[in-house]
Amino acid sequence: MRIASWNVNSIKARLGHVVEYCKAGHTDVLLLQELKMMDEAFPHDAFQEIGWHVANHGQKTYNGVAILSRHPITNCEMRLAGDDSDEQARFIQADIEGVHVASLYLPNGNPCPGPKFDYKLAWMDRLDALADSLLASEKPVVLGGDYNVIPQAIDCYDEAEWLGDALYHEESRSRFFALLHKGYTDAFRAIHPEGAHYSFWDYQRGAWQKNNGIRIDHLLLSPEAANRLTNAGIDKGPRGLERASDHTPVWCDLALP
């Protein structure tokens, strides 16, 4: 089973790309972020027509996450526990074919320091607590999404550009690595130890043409999922399309149990 994650930067602007991606057979499950659309407006018909299942959690203008799947989606839950006052649609989780999958859109956190950075770190602490409880479940778990974290210097084109930025801040990276240290596997890094592979290229300054990118979209696997990991990659194709998202899909393959 292939599971991919893609920050589409508006599902309205990217609907054609996303439907084509599903139809083309590139993946079995597609985790989406930055829908920028209220649930009532979600284009369910477009996915029903191609036989895909959808679970979505959106809000007006900002954020918004979804799980698309060619297999049925069960036990769906929105919201990340730990802060009942958090109204931002950044998290959805469900079970698909015995695998627990989550689509998450971690806060950007800039400017840092500041309240947005504090929110990012608090959000990561809430994710850490969820990661603990999911580990205890001993189920295969895939926590996928836009983490807005550059894990290492090899995950960006030019480290100097990111020093002091919330995406590369020690407080952000240490929380990301805490997830790895407790037993989660960065699927892409496990298959590709070398650097200079990116999942985001800024619209500005010809970043895509110059390959001035960063790797901030990740699929973290629990041990039960990592045991089934056979391959992982970044699909750069969609970034080169007309009216592309600034992110491109990252994916991993899990063998049948």
Add this chain to the structure above:
DNA sequence: ATGCCCCCGTCCCGGGGA
């Protein structure tokens, strides 16, 4: 230099993204 590009809303600017 907080801009350069892109998306949203009720909309020809400002906020947010990363």
